[in-house]
Amino acid sequence: MSGKLKMGMVGGGEGSFIGAVHRMAANLDGEIALVSGAFSSSAEKSKRSGEALYLEPSRIYGSYEEMIKTEKTLPEGERIDIVSIVTPNHMHYGPAKMALENGFHVICDKPVAFSLAEARELEELVKKTGLIFALTHNYTGYPMVKEAREMVKSGKLGKIRKVIAEYPQGWLSTKVEDSDHKQASWRTDPTRSGVSGCMGDIGSHAENLAEYITGLKMQEISADLSIMVDGRLLDDDGSVLVRFDNGAKGILFASQIAAGEENELKIRVYGEKGGLEWLQSDPNTLIVKWLDKPKEILRTGAGYTYFSEAAQKATRLPGGHPEGYLEAFANIYLNFAKAVRAHKNNQTIDPVDSDFPTIEDGVRGMMFIEAVVASSNENSKWLEFGGN
Amino acid sequence: MSGKLKMGMVGGGEGSFIGAVHRMAANLDGEIALVSGAFSSSAEKSKRSGEALYLEPSRIYGSYEEMIKTEKTLPEGERIDIVSIVTPNHMHYGPAKMALENGFHVICDKPVAFSLAEARELEELVKKTGLIFALTHNYTGYPMVKEAREMVKSGKLGKIRKVIAEYPQGWLSTKVEDSDHKQASWRTDPTRSGVSGCMGDIGSHAENLAEYITGLKMQEISADLSIMVDGRLLDDDGSVLVRFDNGAKGILFASQIAAGEENELKIRVYGEKGGLEWLQSDPNTLIVKWLDKPKEILRTGAGYTYFSEAAQKATRLPGGHPEGYLEAFANIYLNFAKAVRAHKNNQTIDPVDSDFPTIEDGVRGMMFIEAVVASSNENSKWLEFGGN
């Protein structure tokens, strides 16, 4: 095991959804070993969680502060290289800051922080320390998302004119946060989630995906957010008109009251010469559309000669072997691991190998969240993205 | 043939797309006989067009005025009952008005007129004459659209919260109106189309469909229209935020520069308890979504015991025999014919049998078109629907 990168996790104890996801993503490729953790603010629960993961008892901690402090004292080669942060939003900033300040690389769940101000502080710290910081906007880890990005970049679709990014879910159609539902509980709570519910949780994924694939930046937005379930405190639905920096127009919507929907994150991009479409629930398919010839169905892992290097490197299996959410998530971890290893070895790294969302994506995400809330509060006034 | 209703057509000569559609729709069920027409403003072209349709030369006219005047002099039972108007938008009002004033029932292509003012005049005239007026918002003729409407009406989905109606096309991605393209030519010409291009042509279909299925009325809209192709004079893309009269929120978008799309008119409706989805390119399928049980795939003509009467009456074939655009269009003609026959016989008619878009739909369509243009001109200001 000695060659593997060593990871400590903050959060993700018993009953956590996203903690287990991060662990499986880190496990998959055998590049990272989870050796340590502060899995819960309850020391006992942290211990129980860590033991169930076969960790050495001595490396299971009762708080992230303890973990970072103690691990720092361990000899190199034994101590952790990486801190993985999988807590609710309001608990990202603290461990991220402390990890960076103590020389650990960080991989953090999204959105990067509770507020834009926090995000900007972390951005400064990353710049200052030169450490690697990855943000798990995991959908950009899908091979066909990477292929889509490369296709736009290549110019094959011509100048982009219209982008439609959507993320409908239905799981908050009723007031499940009133029952014992851990996920719903913190995500609908402004003290843990931040100024936005739906837009912060999933709208920001759509925003990140749209900018990732198109290479464009959102310049102005006009938003109409809603609370559809009585008594809820944060938006559970929202629609956003977008103007991009190249003149393209966009629509972004996200909903958690789209009854009966799972995670139908979908993006459509139209350029002068063609369009493309990708849907997260059929993630191995990229539909490419043309003005005057048939639609093409591109598939992860297929043996087309012209697949981009980015898509190929993000693919583990030959065509026809569906890769899913965890594989895409693992691609973030894998490229993060490559970047960390390069950093350790003072090597430069091919950009394709270090393609993962960074602190800059995190800052843009927070700008998006705060801008859509502000616009909605002003009856959908057009606001400069990040300029509120 | 003597028992069939007799129809005269205005427009729809050689090279017309929609004229042929109306004729096939009228033919399909054998209830209507095309016996007369003023197919073109060129008398010669009208004659050639009518002869190719096996009409008696004496009933082929050089203008709609001549047709209406002459047909009126023929004995009942021989003269036409119906005028079908299939000209470009700016040529709807004239023949519609004259037909109504001379006692003929009218079926007219959409949008109903060149302006809201014209539409309101026609509305008055229809009320005054008591004649039957049908508008071919043909998509409401699909059986599964009718089923969707009945499902909402039944309350099975609960209160409606969110509606997404979209109509992407790609055929105007380049400036085809500069070549010899009859359809593109008038649709992009403000003197023939009206104040809007894309929104008038197809956005209004989406508007009509959304109100038809949900039974809700749009109350406020905020629009951002674009001209994406240089030198074009009317919008070829637009996005609209919508607030409905029950508090539901909506998104409506239409585009003619969505490169590679055909006619992907699609509607999604979400209520408190479930949702539904219908896509025009797969028109015999209605997807119904539930909070806590599997999605259901409803299919035209299937033998479920609980299909609505409205859907059943709009279906000609048992399940598995795809019905398409022309059958839906023919449903407008068929119900129109039933209403005309009931009018002739002074009979009342079951609402299911006279379910077709009327002049009121036409007026709302024009209100929509003028409102979205006005909102877009004011940087997406929220405007009351029809209140500008």
Place this chain on the structure above:
Amino acid sequence: MSGKLKMGMVGGGEGSFIGAVHRMAANLDGEIALVSGAFSSSAEKSKRSGEALYLEPSRIYGSYEEMIKTEKTLPEGERIDIVSIVTPNHMHYGPAKMALENGFHVICDKPVAFSLAEARELEELVKKTGLIFALTHNYTGYPMVKEAREMVKSGKLGKIRKVIAEYPQGWLSTKVEDSDHKQASWRTDPTRSGVSGCMGDIGSHAENLAEYITGLKMQEISADLSIMVDGRLLDDDGSVLVRFDNGAKGILFASQIAAGEENELKIRVYGEKGGLEWLQSDPNTLIVKWLDKPKEILRTGAGYTYFSEAAQKATRLPGGHPEGYLEAFANIYLNFAKAVRAHKNNQTIDPVDSDFPTIEDGVRGMMFIEAVVASSNENSKWLEFGGN
């Protein structure tokens, strides 16, 4: 109306499914006028049926013999040109024979006859009279089926190696013929259907489609037919292994007890260089598959420059306007009408315009039906197609 071809119908009275289909198919394009009929063996029911269709009472007959005899005495230009036969299988031969012997062109539902022997007699008669005979294997009327055939013919897929044709339905999963179900009643009755139920009714469609698209002939078959519903007298399910005349292998299966299926007629063809797939319930899509590049989705009416003339001529609408079962059926009628008109005018006709299933297809269909029954009776022994 005088220029339209005039048609008399045999069968298809009240309650008939396929009679209404033939009438709508004949109506759609305005080339044929139904002017006469012997709609039922009950004169009264025939009269009632004909009147509901707005026919002149004098041209509604109590039997096909009366219709053919009387119509023959009418002056040309008034009398019918065409006899359309829409009776159950055992009633095809009689009216077809008499119509041909009296100089009428015939369009007949499938399978062409009750037995191969009858089919061969009709074949002789068609040859002798030189009259036009069309068989409504309607699925070959779909534009994308024609495109598929042209694609194979062009050699783009290379030599064909494997063909899978299937037609699962579920409507006979229970013994509906015991209730008052007109369709089920005669189709499961050996005295009206012939030696096979499922294979005769829908297996023969799959057989026709496979030979139409591939241009290959089935050479040997090995079949395993079943009666899955207790007490039924004819096969309601069957599987057939096929060897084609070029060495390709095939599978053909049809079932009427595939619970929950509608009419999922589907064909897949694989050649050395690529494959294709077409499914009747999504009839406007043709999927083309390649060894080393993405699948292509071809769509009826799309503006690709290279669509075959055959597909284009079979298409009434631009892309995105779904054409369905009736339009495909109408394509058989339309091409039949063109051939009849050419015959009347002593003109030759472009093969694309007279592309419809003929008596030869009818004979092969009966050979198929009799061969699969014989093979199944011999425990799936390989038999030469038509050689039993």
Place this chain on the structure above:
Amino acid sequence: MSGKLKMGMVGGGEGSFIGAVHRMAANLDGEIALVSGAFSSSAEKSKRSGEALYLEPSRIYGSYEEMIKTEKTLPEGERIDIVSIVTPNHMHYGPAKMALENGFHVICDKPVAFSLAEARELEELVKKTGLIFALTHNYTGYPMVKEAREMVKSGKLGKIRKVIAEYPQGWLSTKVEDSDHKQASWRTDPTRSGVSGCMGDIGSHAENLAEYITGLKMQEISADLSIMVDGRLLDDDGSVLVRFDNGAKGILFASQIAAGEENELKIRVYGEKGGLEWLQSDPNTLIVKWLDKPKEILRTGAGYTYFSEAAQKATRLPGGHPEGYLEAFANIYLNFAKAVRAHKNNQTIDPVDSDFPTIEDGVRGMMFIEAVVASSNENSKWLEFGGN
């Protein structure tokens, strides 16, 4: 790590496809640690492969014999618990036998052996030793496959009547084995693959899946195998008619020359009351069909109250997070690990937790392979399954 099960791998060195799959599947859930391996028959290549996997050099072996012999001498808690065999077919028997004889549990790629005789020997050995033996017919690891099996078992579909199992691939459409293609090379080589190519490699997956889901046993088969690519030595395509032990009929086909197909393993099962359909390339969807109500779309991880325990336990993520091939594969490893742990602790285990393909499945797979080859050699004679 000390609590994890320890695994040694046979085969799967550099360039191996299935070795990497097994490793990722074993890694995913953090229950198994790869600590040892004999990755290649070349000691040097084995060493290089093991080092790239961060193994201790001392535990990388030059042959499986060496690995098993040496590991056996290590103290318990340090030595491996499990041998994973990922070599070509002809190399399964040797290491499996030796591992079992030396007290190691075995997980082996499919088909289980080179011949039925070998498989039966291994079956004996498993019985005798009482050790755990898992066979990676990985498709049965998908949650929706488990749900399908439970649905049949529950009787909701009624008595099963028809089963269609298919596995078309296109990757052997050309003679790729002549180039440097490791996978193609051994799979088309009778000395390494066994008596069958396509049927052994993927037909056996379809066979296993059909028996797994339906709970039925194939009783008689009639097969027609082909070599479509000139010069190939083993079948690359085959069609099989099947008679099941309850009277149901089936079709099974597999092809490696279905040009343009990836891994379209699909199964359809029809009972008296309903049917179901599952497709490997859309693995999180199970379509359930009913006689008189709409089709239902069941989705992995969805919150329906009535999902089977088997499906739920095989699911790692909430609905809408696609799980793929590796997750299904990992389910085999996970349940195998649970069974091994129970064995170590002398505990009994819930059948749901030890649901994985066993040596019995392996024997039936070999029976299938040998029977279809024999039937095909006798011109598709019906043969008793396993009785040749």
